[in-house]
Amino acid sequence: MTRILLSVLSLVFLGDALAQTPPLIRLGRGFAAEEQVWLMSARPDLAPNQGKRYQLKQILFQANPERFQAFLAGELDAGTAPGLAVIFARAQGMDMKIVASVCLEAKGEQYFTTTYMVKDDGPIKSVKDLKGGTIGVVGIKTATDLWARAGLINAGLVPDKDTKVVPMAFPVIGDAVRTGKVSAGTFVEPFYSAESAKGGLRKLFTAVDAVGYDHELLDIFFGEKFLKAHPDAVRAFLSDYVAVTKYYLSNMEQAKRDLHKAGFVRTPIEIYLKNADWKRDPNARVDVESLKKLSTFMHEKLQWLDKPVNVDSMVDQSFLPK
């Protein structure tokens, strides 16, 4: 009799415990420029709602297509992704929404913006000189590809026809430019600082120069089903995310040390601490207008989209703290 009573009681408590388990957010992350997102796992003490109103599991992906395939397969609830990648995804009918900004490509001495560099003593003095040459980007139809093409179009060149755009891994681009294997290459931190320190390279143009305005680089997206099923968990997650972003911006050195210690960043700490950072909005608000301009550019100039994407319906900032 006692055994039966104990079993019933334990079942009741187990059910109660299960009912109180906060929803798990499976978030696909990348390996660059997402410091405040990583900090939520490296320093969970900065995210008071974590474990109480939501649980967070970050999963590393090397590229956007794989991240979106995992999302389509139901293995992810959310993720970080470039705004233009989400535009692609929405164009294909994927049910996801951008809910917060991670970082932007912006003008200003204090910010880093993706930079295209050429051989310092080489013949290329302006973008026009890239005619007949090759420009190295990190992947096809990525943001680095878009900026490269935008830069070429601005200079009156036709991408692929006048100048080849080839994908290559970030770590090899520096030497590829120096040895003349490509005429110009894409540099992001930490490779930008490391390669600039080696010398022999010169800035040709930046991502902001290429498109002509500050714009979203990385954003956080959620699946629409998850947003509908667990709105409170998303609100709690974003409340923590904004708090962590503010902490990161005002305690950048300590935050970078914590990320390095937790293994999120492999760059030597002294180089990592010196790197200029991308612009980050402390309230994680999304620059929707810049996404609209990018979408129009992708559709009209690059023919990357069959039809325009409704950016307003793609962004939902109502889950962010007021």
Place this chain on the structure above:
Amino acid sequence: MSRVLPFLFVGVVLAIWEAASRSGLWSPLLFPSLARILDQLMLFFSRAEMLAEARVSLERALGGFALAALAGILLGMVMGRSKALGELLDPLFSGTYAVPKLALFPIFIFVFGIGSLSKVALVFLECLYPIVIMTAHGAREVNRALLWSAQNMGASRATILRRVVIPATAPFIFAGFRVALPVAMIVVVITEMVASADGLGYQVIYALSSLRTDRMLAVVIVIAALGYLLDKALVLARDRLIYWEKLDTYYV
């Protein structure tokens, strides 16, 4: 019936695919229907620039394969018929056969550039191994009775090589070719996926980056069809050239 069976198998696989696609269990973006893949396939063949992409990949694959065939037959013959050279080169080939040469691709880019040459060079290296190893094995296995007979009839070394060793090794050389030819296609597609602005591999990665699985699968079908046709052409050439050695399998 035996002629119908392979098509029946393909039909069953396609039916399973279509059923899975229509089941609603997976997103059509991941699991596109056969009709959508077929549409993309038609689009592929209707566009001249896509056919040019296929030609680029074929040229790279066949270029690397042809170079590997020339060097591989020469090296394999030398290793098979010369004890000293065989002992010298055997450890080199058997010791490095398992090395994934694709890992060397970044070095190839630095040496040969980002264009076709680095891809052809890697195809050459990957194809060289099976051709050398099979040729060397065949050259070692030449029937002694044939060699003695030729010697007894007064044939010179050059005649023995031309009339006995090469014909006896030919089936092994073609076996090496049949292993190497699909490898050539695989390597060329992968290298184009890693660093290229043209070719079928580039089209695969372009479609993937656009989240167009249907388009990507259409390109994959084209690659598979090219591989199948190349293999069939090779078998045809083998049967014509080595007419005395027809495969005659006895199934128990």
